Amino acid sequence: MKQEQIKTLIDALAGSDLSELEFSENGSTLRLVKQSALGNARPRSAAASVRAAGERGVVKAGTKAAAKPAAAVVANECLAPLFxxxxxxxxxxxxxxxxxxxxxxxxxxxxxxxxxxxxNEVRAERDATVLEVLVASGQEVEAGQPMFRFATEG
Incomplete structure (x- = not known):
């Protein structure tokens, strides 16, 4: 699966009323799940948020036994470091x-x-693709509030 194809699938899911999307090609399967479909529980810290997103497998890639595994794409949030x-x-x-x-x-x-x-400048922690901007310019944010959602290959 190519990165452009994965981005297209992410955009298709984001623009639809679906909560899940699964796509298989050449023995690889990509499963996309909207974050809201996973529950409303929020981790308490930035590190916990990144760990939880990875553990939940927001987007998973699986393969048949003989096929090469595709890279998993994981959704991560950037949390406000301060108020x-x-x-x-x-x-x-x-x-x-x-x-x-x-x-x-x-x-x-x-x-x-x-x-x-x-x-205070907020910088990306890793290479990623911006999925959502969750705040507006001029808006007050609380420490720990999600500001951006990213897709990263993991």
């Missing part, structure tokens, strides 16, 4: 740091959180 006002672009009128569908590299800026007149 403050989120800014999705460097200055008003500028393009946002990231957009849905964009591939990001580890260390790339995602947004800025302003707290007590200090601007």
């Amino acid at each position: 403050g006002v989120v800014h999705l672009q460097s200055t008003p009128g500028e393009p946002p740091f990231v957009t849905v569908g964009q591939a990001v590299k580890a260390g790339q800026p995602l947004c800025v959180i302003e707290a007590m007149k200090v601007f």
Whole structure:
């Protein structure tokens, strides 16, 4: 399965009323499950969130015994590290740091959180593709609140 094909399937699921999508090709199976279908329990920390997403297998790839395994795609969330006002672009009128569908590299800026007149840059922890932006520019966020959802190969 190619990355473009996986992205197309993710977009198709996101734009539909379905909660699950399974696709098989050449002995590989890709199963996509929307996060809301997995339950409403939220982990308490950023590390727990990433671990839980991986353990839940938000998106799994399985194979037949003789076939080569396909890389699993896992959904991860970027959580706000502190309370403050989120800014999705460097200055008003500028393009946002990231957009849905964009591939990001580890260390790339995602947004800025302003707290007590200090601007704290939030950066990507790993290479990924942006699935959702869960906050709006100018919105107050709580520490631990999900701000972005990503797809990563794991």
